[in-house]
Each structure stands twice: as structure tokens, then as C-alpha cells.
Amino acid sequence: MSHATTHEHDHHDEKPKGFVKRWLLTTNHKDIGTLYLIFALIMFFIGGAMALIIRLELFQPGLQFVQPDFFNQLTTVHALAMIFGAVMPAFVGLANWMIPMMIGAPDMALPRMNNWSFWIMPFAFAILLSTFFMDGGAPAAGWTMYPPLVLQGGKNVAFMVFAIHLMGISSIMGAINIIATVLNMRAPGMDFLKMPLFVWTWLITAFLLIAVMPVLAGAVTMILTDHYFGTSFFNAAGGGDPVLYQHIFWFFGHPEVYILILPAFGVISEIIPAFARKPLFGYTAMVYATASIAFLSFIVWAHHMFTVGMPLGGELFFMYATMLIAIPTGVKIFNWVSTMWQGAMTFEAPMLWAIAFVVLFTIGGFSGIMLAIAPADFQYHDTYFVVAHFHYVLVTGAVFAIIAAVYYWLPKWTGHMYDEKLAKWHFWLSVISVNVLFFPQHFLGLAGMPRRIPDYATQFVEFNMISSIGAFVFGFSQLLFVYLVWKTAKGGEKASSRVWKGAKGLEWTVPSPAPHHTFQDNAPVNDADLAHGSAH
């Protein structure tokens, strides 16, 4: 507790006055974290609105509301907005808020660059979204931007490529900052194997980001030059190969899905022990499992390309390598379950979302194993089964973890408890509707409905209707979340510094709301406050 009081005489503790100084010129990790989270929420609703238009069109067969080309623009930008605009910035926001507090650091290692990482993002997305209003509209070749289709895009190609370059610059700087912070800014006594798992998963995620965002930048640069400068990277007539693009893209793309999910694993590994009132089962195994997943993510990319035509040896290698990932992921799932086993569990909102994560993410994991089997994938490829799979992983996985994290840490951020009753409404509405939304899509896919299509054969009607109804309930339920967060920020029951009885970690040793500047240098670390490393 002693370090909670040391900053009281800190004259820097006042927040800068005025909007520009507070938000535009900020170097404070908490304010930048807030900016990231708000930006992510806005993008979540923009991307979500696109998804709802898609589901509206798919409510019935035939074309009712949008033209096919606009439909393709929506599927493309929905994915880009959700991946690069919502999920990634949300996790970076959580990292900004929590990592310095969790490791006892005064701030992020490179605070000015931290500001820049954030303030590139709104511009990048303004550029990307502006393509909707251009001649020829937004990119429509899917978020994977495969040539030759993407090269047939009109004026949006250059805007799309440059927007992705900007997002890449932002991500790389954010990742560098996180690595430098974790490696260099830990308080004395915060050894590597005492770090919270959220810090561990983010450290590994940051490494993935620096390794693969330049690869994506290279891939889209080749699209740019093929489109505007007459190069032949993806043109067979010139000796290139469109399949080359797929290799490069998925060399980025597969690690990217772990960039989206590893921080979620970290969040869940913080929440479950807190509400099971037991230390995380197999802490070190969790760390090694995370590292193994990250390593494996670099050697499985071609499982996205089974149907594209590959030598048999390639199909087999990528199939087995992919299935290998089930092992470290299984370690994680079993560890979470073992943590809950015989725990004195309570079911506040963060725990509910975390448990839903464990169950529903596992469903997404299982459908992933089905897709990893090359001969089976020949059937599933590019069907709604794939859509169901990655939405289980990314919505009931990554997004659920983000929502769980917000409920878990919101009292620490705002100093107020959220409305538990309303939060339970939000949870149950979401968890039911999200399954109504995505579960039928498995059946649609198995029955052969292709993805990225505005119209469909009549045998798919019922499941599409059910799915669309789920989508609207799920989408509008999230307004409840916005209201809840807004209400908690405005006021409510005062939160104690510990907030949750079973919660461990340095962030719970400081008052709620956390002071603008939490720790001075060399904050003393008391092992009893930590979740890990004090037992032996």
C-alpha cells in the first residue's frame, strides 16, 4: 500500500486542461489508452453497421436493399474496420492502460511515440472509409485483397494501400513501445515469471506484430506497383503468380489472428483466477503455451490455401502443423477450467463473459481443427462454415474478452462500479443472440452456401433468417454496453482500490480511479500483491 501514497506530492498529477492539451498532445498512457478504446468502440459500431446491412440483405434471398458491388464493399470494409479498427486498437488500449500499472512503470517507455501510434489511426481510417464516397466505391475484393480481383478496383486501390501502410506504421510503433516497456520499465522485483499473464501475452503479441505488419506492408506495396507501375509480381504473363500474393498475405494473416487472440487469452487469464479465488492453474505452462502458439503461427499459413493447388507434401505439412496448434491452445483451455475447478466462484459480469469466452472460443477452435483437415477443407473452403468459424473465434473470442476486460477494469479506470443488473442483461442478451447469429452459419456452410454473396439459393432461407434476427438483437444489445460504460464514467457507487475481492496484481494496490500518474520510478513490489511468483 505504501507506494499508493508516494505520488500524492507529485505535482504532475493534475491532468492537462483543455481538450487539445488533454487528448491531442497527451503522452499519458491512461489517456492514450482511453483514446484507443473509444476509437475502437466507434469502429466497432461502424463495422457493426456494415454487418447489419449485410445481414439485412441476407434476411431473404434475392436482392432487396443493396447492389452486389456495394455488398462486396461492405464485406471488405467490415472486416478491415473490425480487425484493424476495432479489435486491435481495443487491445492496444487495454495494453496502454494496464501494462504500466501491472509492472509498476511510470508510463510507457516511449510516451511521445505512443501518442503518434494512436493519432495515426483515425487518419488511416478516415482515408479508408472515404473510399465509399469515391468513383467506383470502396475496395470490394475482400479484406484479403487477393489479386487479380483487387487489381481491378478503381481509384480505391491507392487509398486502400496507403491506409494499410499507415495502420502498419501505427501497429509497429505501438508494438515497439510495448516491448520496450515490458523489457525495460518493470519495477525492481517484477521478474519475468512474476508478470501478469496479460503482460506476457502482449509481449509475445508485440513481437508478432513487428514481425508480420511489414510483411503485409510489402504485400500491399506489390499490389500498388502491380496496379500503378506495371510490375508483374502477381501476373503470370510476366512470370509472377497470384498465388505468391496468397503466400505473402497469409504469412502475415495467420500470425495476425493470434495478434487478435493472444491478448484475449491474457485478459481471460487475469479474470478467471480473480473470480474463482484461486491462482491461475499452470502459470508457467500458460507462458510457454503462448510462446508455442506464436512460434507455430509462422509455419501454418498455407492452411488458408488448401484448395488453391499445392504440392501434396505442402498440403500435409500445413495440415499437421496447424493441428499441432491445438495442443498449446488445449493447454490453455484446460488450465482455465482447472483454475475454476473447486474454486469459490462468483459470477459478476467479467466472469460471465470470461466463461462464455472459454466455451464459445472452444467451439471456434474445434471448427478450426475441422478446417485444418485438408481433405475436409476442400468441402468447407469459402463457405459460411468458415464465416461461422472465425466469428466464433473473433466475436465470442476476441470481442468477448475485450468486453470482459472493460467490465473488469472499468471500476479501476472510472472509480465507479458499473450497474451489475444492467450488465447481466447485456451479457445474457449478447450471449444468446450471438449464438443465434453465428451458430446457424455452420449449417449453412456445411450445406454449401458460399461466403461473400448477396443472394442465395432458397434452401438456405431459414437459417439465414434466424442468423439475421440474431445479428440485429446482438448489434442493438451493444448499445446497452455503451450506455453502461457512459453511466459508469459519469458516476455511481464508489469503487474501492481492490474492487474485486479475489483480484491480484499491482493495479489493485492503487486507488480507484487510478491516479493520472500511477507509479514513480522503482516502485516497490510486494510479492503478496502479485498473482504469481509469491507461492514458492
Place this chain on the structure above:
Amino acid sequence: MSQATESTYYVPHLAKWPIVGSVGLTLAAVGGALYLNGDTGPWLLYAGLAVIVYMMFGWFGEVIAESEGGMYNQRVDTSFRMGMIWFIFSEVMFFAVFFGALFYARMFSVPWLGGEGTGYATGALLWQGYEGVWPTNGPANLGGEFETIPAFGLPLINTLILLTSGLTVTLAHHALKKSNRRALVGWLLATVVLGFTFVYLQATEYIEAYHELNLTLGSGIYGSTFFMLTGFHGLHVTLGAIMLLVIAIRAMRGHFTPEHHFAFEAVAWYWHFVDVVWLALFIFVYIL
């Protein structure tokens, strides 16, 4: 106060340069896209680049002033070092993509188009008669017949220039550690001259390629990989040489001590990185 700076991590407040940088990047991106689409001239792109240059002057100036003012302790120095190392790693991955494209074309796509291995049907049905031998502009002979640049002419000279520049920058580092400022500035300027000489020779090579060898960006996959790899490398050499020049000017102004000279080392690392990339280029693009 001096005692405080030794023990506390310097956290800057009210950073105005990042937002300037974002505006610059956005102007450059939008301007570049408009220009590529033929909607406007390049003026907005140039304006954006100018803002970025202005931002760099301002931002680095601020950091240099803080550093010279003794506000950075050892830990801040470590953060900067980590930042530079991981930035260079991201650059390595960027170049790896283009090398990957080169290897893929040479090992897979070009032989397949020529009917090798599983590409038998491709070769026979689509591109009959195409042999798939490197260097190639593809079965459609894109851009017309071309010649390649022999490795053991200008490229070899450029290799020697860059290797020498790696040596001179190391000599500069030794001079800095011995507080020999004259030698430091001398070796740095020698490195800068070598760097710009390299860029000049690359430019003449490009002119020769375009005008005499008919080797252009449009010369199929050979032209694509050749110009993108050497082009991005040349861009990095140019930036590195400018960075070295800035370091040389700072050294003349009395910056850096034998103990504290992160900026010097960062630029030296960058220079060695550019050097190593060139060696890979020389082997895989020119010789093999």
C-alpha cells in the same frame, strides 16, 4: 535537479510533433493516391512530405535538446536502443518479403510456367514453348527483350564502396570512444561521401538499365524484383546517408560523449543493416 534526472525516468508532456506527423502522413497518403490516380498533380504529396520533414526536424530537435540538457538517464537510453533495434527488425521483415518474392519466382512460379514439375499442364496448355529460365520477363515477354546488369562491373564497385563505408563508420565509433572529435567527424564525413557515391552510381546504373538495356520496372518479374529490391535499398541508403550527415553535423557541434552517444550508434546500426541487405542483394540479385 540533476540528482532527480539520474533516478527518474523522463516522461515528456504535451507532445505536439506526433499530430504534425500524422497530418503529414495523411497529406502524403492522400496526395500520393490522388496523384497516382491522375486526379491531381503531385503538389499535395510534396506538401505532406514537407510536413513530415518539418516534423522530424522539430521532434528530433526536441529530443536532442532534452538529451543535451541531461534529462535522460540510462533507462531512457535503453528504451531508445530497444526502439531502434526493433525498428530495424521490422525493416528486415519488410525486405524479407521482396526477397521472398524473388525466391518464389525463381524457384516456383517461373519453372512452373515453363512446365516443370506439377506445372506441366500450365506450361503445355497456357504457355507452350516458354522455357522458364531466369532471368525472365515472363511467357508474354512483357516489356520486350532486355539485358541484365553484369554483377562484376558497377555492382562490385558498389559492394566495395558499402563495405568500406561500414569500416569507416566503425573507425568513427572508435574515434568517438577515444574522444577524438576530429577523427570522428572525418570518418563520418568519409562515410557520408561513400554513401552518396553509392547512390549516385546506382542512379547511373538505373539510367543505363532503362536507356541501354531495356530493363525497366515493366520487364516482367525480373524487372519487378530487381527494381523493387534495389530501389527500396537505394532509398534506405539515401536516408541512412542523410542520417549520417546529421550525426556528423551534431558531432561538429560538440554533441556526443564517449559514454553517451545513442544517436550515433543507432545510425551506425542502421548503416550496417543497409550494408547487409546490399550483400544479400549482390549475391541473390546480381551474381546468382
